[in-house]
Each structure stands twice: as C-alpha cells, then as structure tokens.
Amino acid sequence: MTRPETVIPDSPQEPYPITSQSEVISGFGRGSAELGIPTANIELNLEILNELETGIYYGWCKILPQDKQLTYQKRTNSDTEIEINYGKNLSPQDLNQVFPMVMSIGWNPFYENKQKSIEIHVINKFLCDFYGATLKYNILGYIRPELNYTTKEALIEDINLDIEIAKKILAKDSYLQYNQL
Numbered sequence: 001m002t003r004p005e006t007v008i009p010d011s012p013q014e015p016y017p018i019t020s021q022s023e024v025i026s027g028f029g030r031g032s033a034e035l036g037i038p039t040a041n042i043e044l045n046l047e048i049l050n051e052l053e054t055g056i057y058y059g060w061c062k063i064l065p066q067d068k069q070l071t072y073q074k075r076t077n078s079d080t081e082i083e084i085n086y087g088k089n090l091s092p093q094d095l096n097q098v099f100p101m102v103m104s105i106g107w108n109p110f111y112e113n114k115q116k117s118i119e120i121h122v123i124n125k126f127l128c129d130f131y132g133a134t135l136k137y138n139i140l141g142y143i144r145p146e147l148n149y150t151t152k153e154a155l156i157e158d159i160n161l162d163i164e165i166a167k168k169i170l171a172k173d174s175y176l177q178y179n180q181l
C-alpha cells in the first residue's frame with residue numbers, strides 16, 4: 001500500500017480529543033538504537049485505544065515523574081538492562097512543558113510484532129530516557145494507517161513526514177488550544 005494523503009480537519013472531530021495517561025514501559029529498544037527516533041512505549045490500558053483503528057495519530061503529551069525508587073529491569077527478548085528512573089533525570093523544563101507528539105498503534109508490520117503496541121514519539125530532544133514515568137496525552141486526529149516498507153530508511157522517512165505533519169497541524173489555533181494537560 002502507498003501512503004494515503006492525510007486529511008486535516010479544521011479542528012479535532014469526534015471521537016477526539018481522547019485524553020488518557022499511561023506508564024512508560026520497556027519496548028524492544030529499536031526506536032532509539034535502530035531508527036534514531038525514540039518512542040515511549042505505553043501500556044494499552046484503555047478500551048477505546050484498543051477500538052481505534054491501528055495507525056498513526058497526533059496530539060499533545062506531558063511527562064509526569066513518579067516518586068519511586070530507581071530500579072533496573074531486563075528487556076524482553078534481549079539481555080540489555082534498562083534503568084527505570086521514573087522520569088527523575090529529566091530537567092524541570094522537560095517536566096513542565098506540553099509537547100507535540102505522534103503515536104503509533106498497531107503491530108509494526110515492518111518488524112512483524114506479535115503483540116499490539118502503543119508508542120509515543122515525543123517531539124523534543126531529550127538528554128535521557130524516562131521509563132516508569134507517566135505520560136499524559138490527548139489524541140486529536142489520525143494521520144495514516146500502518147504500512148510495511150522494503151527498507152528501514154523508507155520507514156524513517158515516513159515517520160519524519162508524520163512528525164512534520166503533526167507539528168504543522170498542532171500549530172493551528174484550533175489544535176493549540178488543547179495543549180493543556
């Protein structure tokens with residue numbers, strides 16, 4: 001399938017905004033390492049997220065640190081360990097800001113995941129990760145379905161296009177007014 005054109009409504013339409021919050025959990029570690037586009041994997045903890053069409057969405061998000069003791073956890077399917085720091089390494093600036101985000105819901109056909117996943121790429125340059133933190137977010141619209149690709153570079157190119165589309169939409173007043181979380 002080729003990438004369909006994204007329809008951009010003048011303002012968020014039903015069923016948006018969908019507002020929720022989830023814990024940042026460990027993923028495969030591919031986003032940062034392989035694609036150079038880190039994603040925060042979150043728990044699928046809301047039935048409406050399961051009912052949404054799989055694909056790529058945009059909205060706003062905010063990181064809420066948790067007051068918990070630092071721990072370590074082994075990734076599934078690999079020997080690497082991750083630090084569950086609950087967002088405590090982030091700067092005050094990163095914690096008091098609402099960021100634009102793109103969200104991927106589905107099976108990542110390029111990687112043939114066996115489990116449905118939800119990942120958020122927060123559009124900002126972070127100096128550290130934030131496993132265990134809570135991500136509060138609202139979804140305001142849909143960009144495109146999940147696609148398969150013949151190369152990793154083509155996937156990266158499409159994700160970068162999603163990011164540009166999301167930034168452009170979210171800069172409109174009718175979307176900007178939702179950036180309070």
Ligand code: RBF
Binds near residue numbers: 119120146155163
């Ligand atoms: N994976 C796919 O297999 N097909 C896609 O079309 C696709 N689109 C994505 C769009 C965005 C904005 C993001 C953040 C991720 C997307 N992914 C897609 C998921 C990507 O494969 C995943 O983030 C990495 O494998 C890291 O888990």
Ligand code: MG
Binds near residue numbers: 027030038039040119
């Ligand atoms: Mg990830």
